[in-house]
Amino acid sequence: MVSIGRISLPGSVPPSLHHQCSPPSAIGFARFPDRISFRSSVVLRDEVEKKGSRVVIVNGKVDGLGKSECETEFDTALGNGRAGNSGKNHGVLSTVGNSTNIKWHECSVGKNEKQSLLKQKGCVIWFTGLSGSGKSTVACALSQSLCKMGKLAYILDGDNVRHGLNRDLGFKAEDRAENIRRVGEVAKLFADAGVICIASLISPYRRDRDACRAILPDGYFIEVFMDVPLEVCEARDAKGLYKLARAGKIKGFTGIDDPYEVPLNCEIVLKHTGGSPSEMAEKVLNYLEQKGFLQA
Amino acid sequence: MVSIGRISLPGSVPPSLHHQCSPPSAIGFARFPDRISFRSSVVLRDEVEKKGSRVVIVNGKVDGLGKSECETEFDTALGNGRAGNSGKNHGVLSTVGNSTNIKWHECSVGKNEKQSLLKQKGCVIWFTGLSGSGKSTVACALSQSLCKMGKLAYILDGDNVRHGLNRDLGFKAEDRAENIRRVGEVAKLFADAGVICIASLISPYRRDRDACRAILPDGYFIEVFMDVPLEVCEARDAKGLYKLARAGKIKGFTGIDDPYEVPLNCEIVLKHTGGSPSEMAEKVLNYLEQKGFLQA
Numbered sequence: 001m002v003s004i005g006r007i008s009l010p011g012s013v014p015p016s017l018h019h020q021c022s023p024p025s026a027i028g029f030a031r032f033p034d035r036i037s038f039r040s041s042v043v044l045r046d047e048v049e050k051k052g053s054r055v056v057i058v059n060g061k062v063d064g065l066g067k068s069e070c071e072t073e074f075d076t077a078l079g080n081g082r083a084g085n086s087g088k089n090h091g092v093l094s095t096v097g098n099s100t101n102i103k104w105h106e107c108s109v110g111k112n113e114k115q116s117l118l119k120q121k122g123c124v125i126w127f128t129g130l131s132g133s134g135k136s137t138v139a140c141a142l143s144q145s146l147c148k149m150g151k152l153a154y155i156l157d158g159d160n161v162r163h164g165l166n167r168d169l170g171f172k173a174e175d176r177a178e179n180i181r182r183v184g185e186v187a188k189l190f191a192d193a194g195v196i197c198i199a200s201l202i203s204p205y206r207r208d209r210d211a212c213r214a215i216l217p218d219g220y221f222i223e224v225f226m227d228v229p230l231e232v233c234e235a236r237d238a239k240g241l242y243k244l245a246r247a248g249k250i251k252g253f254t255g256i257d258d259p260y261e262v263p264l265n266c267e268i269v270l271k272h273t274g275g276s277p278s279e280m281a282e283k284v285l286n287y288l289e290q291k292g293f294l295q296a
Numbered sequence: 297m298v299s300i301g302r303i304s305l306p307g308s309v310p311p312s313l314h315h316q317c318s319p320p321s322a323i324g325f326a327r328f329p330d331r332i333s334f335r336s337s338v339v340l341r342d343e344v345e346k347k348g349s350r351v352v353i354v355n356g357k358v359d360g361l362g363k364s365e366c367e368t369e370f371d372t373a374l375g376n377g378r379a380g381n382s383g384k385n386h387g388v389l390s391t392v393g394n395s396t397n398i399k400w401h402e403c404s405v406g407k408n409e410k411q412s413l414l415k416q417k418g419c420v421i422w423f424t425g426l427s428g429s430g431k432s433t434v435a436c437a438l439s440q441s442l443c444k445m446g447k448l449a450y451i452l453d454g455d456n457v458r459h460g461l462n463r464d465l466g467f468k469a470e471d472r473a474e475n476i477r478r479v480g481e482v483a484k485l486f487a488d489a490g491v492i493c494i495a496s497l498i499s500p501y502r503r504d505r506d507a508c509r510a511i512l513p514d515g516y517f518i519e520v521f522m523d524v525p526l527e528v529c530e531a532r533d534a535k536g537l538y539k540l541a542r543a544g545k546i547k548g549f550t551g552i553d554d555p556y557e558v559p560l561n562c563e564i565v566l567k568h569t570g571g572s573p574s575e576m577a578e579k580v581l582n583y584l585e586q587k588g589f590l591q592a
Contacts (some may be wrong), residue, residue: 081489
């Protein structure tokens with residue numbers, strides 16, 4: 001029932017992507033056929049039942065079955081031990097976090113088709129750094145450069161997303177973490193769609209950034225650290241926030257009374273002495289080129 | 297400071313998109329220049345201050361200023377009275393929901409460039425209907441057809457999103473609403489990126505669907521109602537959920553002990569007697585073609 005295959009990617013995309021899907025787990029599960037019809041859905045259920053899968057009722061909800069590492073084409077590359085929370089069931093009900101009664105719907109239009117169409121590989125470029133370090137500026141310059149090359153990029157800006165998706169979130173610790181988690185999840189969806197997704201968030205804590213990295217295949221999360229000293233950011237203070245933070249009018253401000261945890265193993269470091277925003281964007285562009293992301 | 301322009305779209309895209317941005321509001325606001333440099337960011341702040349904008353401190357956070365209807369190219373078309381909660385400040389701090397200290401970052405790579413690249417217009421196709429009505433099946437068939445035409449589409453499946461972005465949500469009323477709200481917001485981002493975003497959710501309540509419609513420009517939210525009688529869906533019962541709901545083991549199940557509110561003014565109605573999933577997808581495709589979404 002489960003097609004187990006080797007992913008073959010051209011260019012110099014990280015070798016870890018050449019990953020073989022895990023074999024089916026001990027608990028049986030079924031995979032949707034490429035083309036789902038109503039009839040096949042019914043058959044599917046029979047197959048699941050024949051495989052001895054269990055359905056457990058918890059608090060009046062249907063509870064989960066076994067999990068598989070093989071799912072969408074994008075997710076197939078996830079079986080790297082870092083993406084444990086992304087394993088999905090094919091055509092079976094599962095419980096994920098607070099969600100129950102969930103069936104994974106797979107469609108045969110996969111990431112490869114989208115990448116071929118776009119002549120690029122979807123990925124996430126994650127800009128992190130202090131407020132005023134130039135994340136959004138370089139992200140924008142990068143987006144412009146990619147556009148000129150005919151590549152599809154999309155910027156998820158931490159502040160902008162708070163106007164929509166994350167408008168329910170504030171700045172207390174758990175809200176900031178949730179803000180980053182959601183941006184990471186959305187960035188993953190964009191990458192899955194073949195888009196070069198550029199996320200730009202202070203994202204001060206390693207654990208939050210690493211959690212976003214963990215839901216993507218190895219090599220597809222490109223962390224760019226804007227290595228700009230606090231005093232330089234504070235001197236810029238484009239939003240006037242440092243002044244307010246120093247005056248005690250904003251609490252928990254990153255770099256002032258809340259820590260920024262410098263990335264330990266990020267892919268790219270951009271120093272403020274490293275040139276203009278365009279020149280910095282060029283460095284990221286070169287990285288993408290070298291790693292084969294700018295071709296299908 | 298604010299460029300006010302008329303949006304010009306080819307084809308038969310809904311006339312409401314030919315919308316002129318509102319003039320600046322009484323409270324001054326500043327717009328980022330196309331290319332933001334560190335220097336210009338500093339200048340920007342001066343300009344905001346010169347315009348007499350106010351910064352209010354609320355609970356140690358910076359509070360908002362005036363709002364503008366003109367923002368990204370995509371959002372420019374939003375000034376239709378339905379998108380009141382999406383107005384953003386350009387280069388000024390604002391408060392949105394629980395979020396404060398938020399500055400809107402604009403990048404000059406806009407929706408038009410993305411659409412030209414993709415030779416299509418980003419939009420949201422929203423499949424709604426009972427469990428088992430065929431939403432995911434037709435969504436998949438549509439995605440396949442679009443792929444064959446060289447168009448970039450992406451499916452946001454209600455169940456699938458619960459494995460990632462919405463894994464923290466359950467099935468109680470407010471969680472279901474939040475599930476739909478987030479999918480609507482993400483769908484908007486995809487449409488903004490030029491992608492034809494296909495959302496597939498039961499989304500039983502009109503108010504939730506209408507809220508998703510309201511954040512998009514008129515005509516860009518295409519509601520597709522899977523008009524399949526309960527007894528047909530229940531007879532299919534591919535997930536076995538109706539059986540459980542009838543046995544009282546699932547509470548609040550749409551169609552059984554929770555209502556499904558039939559769309560009153562949706563763009564497309566697909567009846568189960570209307571042909572195969574591919575034929576249903578064809579109808580949606582024809583709609584997209586007619587409305588000019590399949591060209592830039």
